[in-house]
Amino acid sequence: MLRTHFIQDVTPDLDGKEVVLAGWVHNVRDLGGKKFILLRDKSGIGQVVVDKSSPSFEVARELSQESAIQVKGTVKADRRAPNGVEVSCNELRILSKAKAPLPLDVSDKVKADIEVRLKERLLDLRRQEMQAMIRIQSTAVRTFRDTLYKHGFYEIFTPKIIATGTEGGAQLFPVIYFGKEAFLAQSPQLYKELLAGAVERVFEVAPAWRAEESDTPYHLAEFISMDVEMAFADYNDVMNIVEDVIANVLDNVAKNHQNDLAILNHRLPSITRPIKRVTYREAIQILQSQGLPTKFGDDIGTPESRVLNKVLEQDLYFITDWPAEARPFYTKRKEGNPEISESFDLVYRWLELVSGSSRNHTREVLEKELRARGLNPINFEFFLKWFDYGIPPHAGFGMGLQRFMLMLTGLQSVKEVSLFPRDKKRLVP
Template identity: 35%
Template structure:
């Protein structure tokens, strides 16, 4: 028997700690990203975790030949840390010796060490395991992680409890045809389109809950805005009197999360040339007002071009790149959405549009059992099929509401991408199931 100590032993220095070792000889590990060789001298760019490290090879001081190195080789370098103001990280490494840990089998078919990966979106995604190694491509997902972390931090400060709800479900929350079916030991089941039923149920248990987890939509349209599996940031809270409180919460949350990203990912944001909005407040406009502003024909929803133009108009008028649209028609919103007390043909609901596209859907829900059942009956729904969902209402549920935010869409818009796939690690669409 041996004994595993909780002290983590590390035989190499991590990139984040390196600034403390200026003037010292250290062992650093990474992968060769790029080699620029001159006569007897070379720059070797090492790809480490989330940063690139410039290593300087000089045949006079190194005990190996630079010809031994090739791109995508993993190694540990022993060398001297030298302050260098030209370097982004403030220092570089003078190479003394190397230990090669791993050698690639093949030259990559796509160059990943350039500023950008010069290829089509389709190849970018086909070769995702490789192309993600590009500095800009991977920066997208460092930003995405920080964005989710900022949101999580805000929610935890506001005492939302994280929950984990099932993705294999017996019924569909959003209705419609775009649901994936599967066989569950002989019973037909579905992949959850959202954690809607469960998060509402949990309002009756813990009052404020959130979940950041995959949701599934069998969307047959191959557009730049849709993917068939995405990460949904879902939250739900009790004792909401007016659905404006939900928009306030989202405003505060995005204000916090965007500032969090700006602070923690300054390098990645600069690298990607993105602009992170500072949010103090967000304008809100009703759906009817928005349609009027657009001089658009009435309808249940916006066309994608209308969403885009609305954002442009609001930006010109207010300087805000975000806008809430409220009071969507009752006919368009799911059966659990609360109707407006003064005008039941519209709902106490909202979408948030950001740089031309919807990134959030939210609203107040129906909390009263009889009101909900009557509405379902009116819509011709089979109330019995929803018995386990309605249990929460039946035994008492406070007034509540919540929202769902698409993490990939939010990341894409934050970084100025037109296609949500650019901000999806391994996207799934009607034509794509790998990698």
């Protein structure tokens, strides 16, 4: 290893000890007879002092911002130093020199536009804000997994190259598969349902692709979908799972990332359990009472959601029991009320975070619902045939990771929380 310590582990009580550090040159303050190097590694930023008397003084003249270096030195507890500690450099190696000037200011003195940031993404990802975002995302995904494991779910992997689209609606990306037409999966929907028919409780964290016209801060052509499917359960059961996931993630991020939240200048939303649930009908009534000309059957769009957010005074709320027509064919209608489906969205302010439902589990109903949407059941035979062999009632949901991250970081665009975003006009880097 090229280091003995991370920067955050160099504390005043190590005074006099020899350490080897490695990281990037965040900045150099050159005082002539003495240079202060701000060295950054994954754990933070610390100070290295190179004195004129040190043999490495000549090497230090060559330093440029963002060069990767290795420092051997002696820890000095010194109240003049940031955090009361610094490393006096005995040996300095430039591991990889960075070209100057940088196309992007990593130290954040000059803010860059999102376009430049994405173009120069790797340097952008070295910024403290993006590092905080990545750390929070890692905790969020781990907590999602932990919560589901706790509820007895298995992590699964479904095919991403598929023969037919799952739902209609969203556009698919075609690929050539050994000379045949195939598509990138827009959702693991049908496969996760089938697997719930084998092992009951499954989840997947994986990319999904949508070739849509959408060009907004909330859409990506490639995004990470966190999918859950549960047999012998209905939409109320999975809403409880959603609640547990959200609550655990908020807890864990609050517990472990106060420093990162401070870097991002963000306060997590507080939630009440249970999370507020309004039916679609109630939502429409609220909108009407606010003077919006919305009627049953209309979609609840962004402007409408903004109103709901205000009236409900909740940052997180479920809208349940959507009109059946507005939902995909696998969504179960409500018994005795076939206009309505057993479905829900979880909305953060005005942004749809999660979408889920009870599913149809008989072949007859599925075929009827396909036909009602102008789809041909023959194209779904690979899926439908298994419903002849005891697929139990089941329910599930899908959650957009990047949208969830907006809630956890306060950042404004899913492109910012995607490491290398793919959108309508971005294929590189």
